Amino acid sequence: MSFIGNVKRLLIGRPIHTKHAHNERLNVPFGLAVFASDALSSVAYATEEVLLVLVLAGSLAAYNTLTPIALVLSLLLVIVAFSYYQTIHAYPDNGGTYIVSTDNLGPLAGQFAGAALLVDYVLTVAVSISAGVQAVISINHGVQPYAVPIACAAVGFLCVMNLRGAKESGLVFAIPTFGFVILVAVLVGRAIFTGLQEPHTAPVLPAGDGLHSMGAFLILRGFTASCTALTGTEAIANGVKAFKSPEAKNASRALIMMVVMLGTMFIGISWAAWHAGIVPKHMSDPTYQTVLAQIAEQEFGRGWFYAAILIATAAILFLAANTAFADFPRLASFIGRDGYLPRQLSSLGDRLVYQNGIIVLAIVSILLIVKFNADPHKLIPLYALGVFVAFTLSQAGMAVHFLKKRKMTVYRHDRELAVGETLDEVAYQKRRRKLAIQMAISIVGAITTFVVACIIVVTKWEERVWIVVIAFALLMLIFRIVKGHYNSLAKSLSLSRADALPEMRSATLLLVPRLHRGILQAIKYAQVTADDCRALHVSLSHEQTAKVKDDWGHFGADMPLVILESPYRSLVSPLTDYIDEMQRVDKNLMVTVIVPQAVPKHWWQGLLHNNAAIQLKLALGSRRNVVVTNVRYFIES
């Protein structure tokens, strides 16, 4: 234990005192850096995902829909952002989709949003880390065979860092985030500048596979592939409280900046890729590059810029994964506090972090990475559904919120009118209208994102979206079971003043397999602690029994020695029979069985001992009126 303890301290540091539980407040740029990395980083792979779908048709017509799709997506982004802008102002105290949904739509909707977000956070880690490794592969192909171990190590590193409870320092986030944004801006800028002087290069498309022809369904699939660019948009709304005062204003500024950056980068990259006629390469291709890497090579060659933008990509994706390491444990702790997940997820560890949530997230995302071979193209199709379900619920929640508020405003107004107060009718009408508009925006947002979620389910069903649906269902089931257990537990354990201590008498049995130096401590312990104690020897061989009888006279401390025969060579059943007999006589008798237990110096030596103590623990584990007490002796050699 002390070895494990030392390793733990080395990895995650000394405990932190409760009084240090406070947070650095962030200004707008730093807040943007901390909360936007998830959303902004998705432009690193979103264009590639869309292209991968579009080239399936093998037709130029399909390929040419790339930029329009990016434009539609940006429109969707604006709708979603509007809705979150309202959420920030309505819930400045870290609303978060789970709380907004629970408050306004009831616990079931809240749970559904919670399930969607938990799945989404896990996928954020798996997708971001896998895509980050791909950026590294684009720099050096030698890395390819080690993609899975590198990805797992990155998750492990994030896990340890978050267990240490490193504060989300604005500066650490700002460098890669803004570095990435600036490099992408330079790249897109140059691509547009050179692009406008040259004609569009026709892509060398692979032959269509016949199954996929240019059609509405393919375009829809391309559009749903682009939806991954929207993941992470909710992060700022969930973290309003981390901003400097005035929180809501600063957060909404950061949101607007993020939306502008995200939309511009996505449209720019998509246009640049289309204009250069870039076709995504296959993962198995030994010269694999991401689409972003291809654009960069096209514009700047394989020089320092190429390396810089890919390193920045890997860095911002790593930060994006880190965002999930902040969000998942916090959300899990909320859900745990409400009793839908194990309570351990809500307990702050000695480094003031929700350590269990961090560990669960790391394990599940490593499993996903291993299962899908660190291939983002396999993981991304699973990704967007959770976000859009959460969007829909959050915005539906906001719509209900504004509806309630409007009703309340009308009710108050009418009541005040009834008691004859003088009212500012202009302000009242303005206020009513404003609430109606806000509600309308939320409804539009909810409907839009709901439609997109449906499109995702339909078009990506075959790309394993059913896994996500099953994961939702499973989580909902778990919530239900856990809650049920806690409820019935609380009911059966709740104490009333009418309860009294049970009646109880006590008897002690000391188990003596043979006498040796280690057992003397147990004999003394029995003698000191128990008034009515009998020594018990289960006879497995006659010689041994004779020896025990002989030795007992000398060391037995006047305790009576009972010999039990064991015709079936079992240690356990003669003892349980004996206890049964004792308790048949007195049914309120609590029997304490003292079992001397050898503690070897090294763990493997434990394998060389007949571990009677464990056997007895198991055998007596289901008996209500038996307490097993191990008195240990330590073997030095």
Add this chain to the structure above:
Amino acid sequence: MSFIGNVKRLLIGRPIHTKHAHNERLNVPFGLAVFASDALSSVAYATEEVLLVLVLAGSLAAYNTLTPIALVLSLLLVIVAFSYYQTIHAYPDNGGTYIVSTDNLGPLAGQFAGAALLVDYVLTVAVSISAGVQAVISINHGVQPYAVPIACAAVGFLCVMNLRGAKESGLVFAIPTFGFVILVAVLVGRAIFTGLQEPHTAPVLPAGDGLHSMGAFLILRGFTASCTALTGTEAIANGVKAFKSPEAKNASRALIMMVVMLGTMFIGISWAAWHAGIVPKHMSDPTYQTVLAQIAEQEFGRGWFYAAILIATAAILFLAANTAFADFPRLASFIGRDGYLPRQLSSLGDRLVYQNGIIVLAIVSILLIVKFNADPHKLIPLYALGVFVAFTLSQAGMAVHFLKKRKMTVYRHDRELAVGETLDEVAYQKRRRKLAIQMAISIVGAITTFVVACIIVVTKWEERVWIVVIAFALLMLIFRIVKGHYNSLAKSLSLSRADALPEMRSATLLLVPRLHRGILQAIKYAQVTADDCRALHVSLSHEQTAKVKDDWGHFGADMPLVILESPYRSLVSPLTDYIDEMQRVDKNLMVTVIVPQAVPKHWWQGLLHNNAAIQLKLALGSRRNVVVTNVRYFIES
């Protein structure tokens, strides 16, 4: 536990009373059936192994050495058998190689023989089961993809049967063993009969691979491949006591019969294969057949005889594996009794079998089968070395035994002569001469098998025999470490009359995280059993602490309540600090910590509780003067 207990009972049956520990005694044919299946079954694959080596040269000259190799092997068999014939008479009480070697050559030689035999038994299971599955594949190729699971299931079945402690019933063994012998006799008889009328068919040899040309080394390798036919020869000598009286005479009869059958079958099959020009097929061949199956098809076509002989082959191989399930646990129990392996291997289970040895054998052989893909051609090269090491040590041991006996005879004779008794000089000389001859036979046997063992190591080194050598070394190391531990344990625990009970005072702490109905039992237990008891509450939240203080007045049973602050939110460290403080005052103070522990109805519910009891067990595990007592409360819902 009770569920596991029920499954255990269902699988392996009710306990058996010690008084039923007796064995059915076997007559010669039944004894032959029980102990010879291992040896006889090896003709199912030995010829194929030799041919696989010989065809590597791609030359007829090499192919034609098949029958001569079989003849040489039979000569070797006779030498080994002679030696065991003597062992049977000299050690009628189940000598066994381990005991013969230990008695005559010392414990180190005994350990080496033990290691060799343990490895050999494991390989017997892996090889026999794999070869049995191949026989089944020869009947129906559809089975091929399921070879590994079928082989593992067969081992599992053997494991369960042996855990049940099914007596080695002669009749059950006789049917497949004699069935196999008779069918092989019919096959070989017909092959000779038809073969003598037709000329030898030249084999269609694959091109030699150049690396292997016809030469002494290749012939030696072919010969070592044939040595697998000798595995199991020692079984009768190890089981003399199982025969009806006169044991030695009956056992030696069975030995002679076995040798004759084994030699004849091996020579016959080899000759038949050679005469029909049979070339072994590759495992990957979709029409894979064993060599025996090819001969059977040649003679009888693919009719009922073909199926019958292959089913008999699978059956006798299954029995051969079963032999190892009798031998391995018994040998492991001998070695464990001598303190070189964990003692648990020597304890008879409630079904009167050495269950731990059976389980270890099953696990290791399943690992081997999975690792080598149930391919006997990969396993067999590992196989013969262990047997020949054991042969060598056993026969060297017998040589020393006869030498000692001869010395004793001479010494007695000389002493009696000195005191002037009248002696039967003729009988004395005859006796001396007989002992000299017996010694000579053993020496010849020891040298021959030693030479063969060396040849095996040299010629099969590249076919992974080094794995076996490493396994020997590892086992020897384990023996040494285990013995060392037991020796020093016995030394440090041995009790002298000068030892006395240690000085000890006792104090009890009752841990109260919060008050609920389940904890009342623990409070009462503390009240009833302990004179000096304090209740302890580690404060993790102020509200909770206030609630505990309030409730304690009502349910506290006049016990003082101590509140410990925990600034680092740890349950454990305030408690350990408190105990440290208590024991600093009185260093002979034994502190009992009573921890109320929730026992949920279903195991998974345990995951929903903060399991403080386990945390405390781990944290206090290394403290000498602390006893942790769990008082459990059962949650019904």
